Amino acid sequence: MASPPLAREVFGVRFQNPILLASGTAGYGRELDGVMDLERLGGIVSKAVSLEPRAGNAPPRVAEFRGGMLNSVGLANPGLAQVRAVELPWMFTHLRTARVLVNVVGFAAGEYPAVIEGLDDLDGITAYELNLSCPNTAAGGLEFGADPLAVADIVARCRRVTRRPLVAKLSPALPDIAALALVARDAGADGVSVVNTLPGLALDPGGKARLGNGNGGASGPVLLPAGVLAVRRVRERAPDFPVIGVGGVRGVADVRQYLAAGASLVGIGTGALADPRLPERIIRALERGDG
Numbered sequence: 001m002a003s004p005p006l007a008r009e010v011f012g013v014r015f016q017n018p019i020l021l022a023s024g025t026a027g028y029g030r031e032l033d034g035v036m037d038l039e040r041l042g043g044i045v046s047k048a049v050s051l052e053p054r055a056g057n058a059p060p061r062v063a064e065f066r067g068g069m070l071n072s073v074g075l076a077n078p079g080l081a082q083v084r085a086v087e088l089p090w091m092f093t094h095l096r097t098a099r100v101l102v103n104v105v106g107f108a109a110g111e112y113p114a115v116i117e118g119l120d121d122l123d124g125i126t127a128y129e130l131n132l133s134c135p136n137t138a139a140g141g142l143e144f145g146a147d148p149l150a151v152a153d154i155v156a157r158c159r160r161v162t163r164r165p166l167v168a169k170l171s172p173a174l175p176d177i178a179a180l181a182l183v184a185r186d187a188g189a190d191g192v193s194v195v196n197t198l199p200g201l202a203l204d205p206g207g208k209a210r211l212g213n214g215n216g217g218a219s220g221p222v223l224l225p226a227g228v229l230a231v232r233r234v235r236e237r238a239p240d241f242p243v244i245g246v247g248g249v250r251g252v253a254d255v256r257q258y259l260a261a262g263a264s265l266v267g268i269g270t271g272a273l274a275d276p277r278l279p280e281r282i283i284r285a286l287e288r289g290d291g
């Protein structure tokens, strides 16, 4: 039987296959060079980029549990200037067939478009993914993505400063994730990524938080059904709106669930952290039509 064609056009851009490395779990690509063949991927979503460098949260930043892992990296990143000068040039030189998507964070609405304006003249960026699960410092720390007005505001501000595709990334903790996806679309987004990590807390036997920051975000297998449902919900309400499915992928069967639910692309995070060869194995299985 002939293998199914894996290439696809999403946001008007060709991806050689639907597999992406999810933001924050692949650094800026360089960290994985020599560990996996990055050019086999559909693309890499960079780690978060904020206006200023961020040291991140106190250690320990990661704790495993039966359903996956909890992290409180705190969006640690070298900041716009360094990413622009060092990290992105590396990605543009080394990634020719795999696409580069840049994950953008802000702690005030104006920081999102400011990061994009600081990068937008660079060739080689396929799209921006807006991490809307950041705490809005002006609103007492409530995440932007939970407030439809904030989502519309951030997406619209970003839309004004770039012609590149904008993808809004949403949390699995939202009561109506499809409604927020529609808000993002109507404000000018070209797609959504669902889902980000799920807020959680892990305690040791003495009742002390296992992460230095206290709580964190759960990722890995625990997210798979929530992610697949989120994709399905968005797809039902917005049939032609591109959706990136993310959360809990550990094998080709999980990718097939996301695709069957209507995902255009599928991100792998924790699964690739645990096993860097997983994305390539999944791509090979998709090429063979297995699973």
Ligand SMILES: Cc1cc2nc3c(=O)[nH]c(=O)nc-3n(C[C@H](O)[C@H](O)[C@H](O)COP(=O)(O)O)c2cc1C
Pocket: 022, 023, 024, 025, 047, 048, 071, 073, 075, 103, 130, 131, 169, 195, 196, 197, 218, 219, 220, 221, 223, 246, 247, 248, 249, 267, 268, 269, 270, 271
């Ligand atoms: C260590 C770690 C760091 C992450 N950093 C980011 C980030 O910088 N920006 C973002 O939008 N999502 C970030 N995420 C969320 C992932 O991109 C992904 O949405 C989530 O982990 C679910 O996918 P998974 O179960 O395959 O890991 C991070 C996740 C982990 C585990």
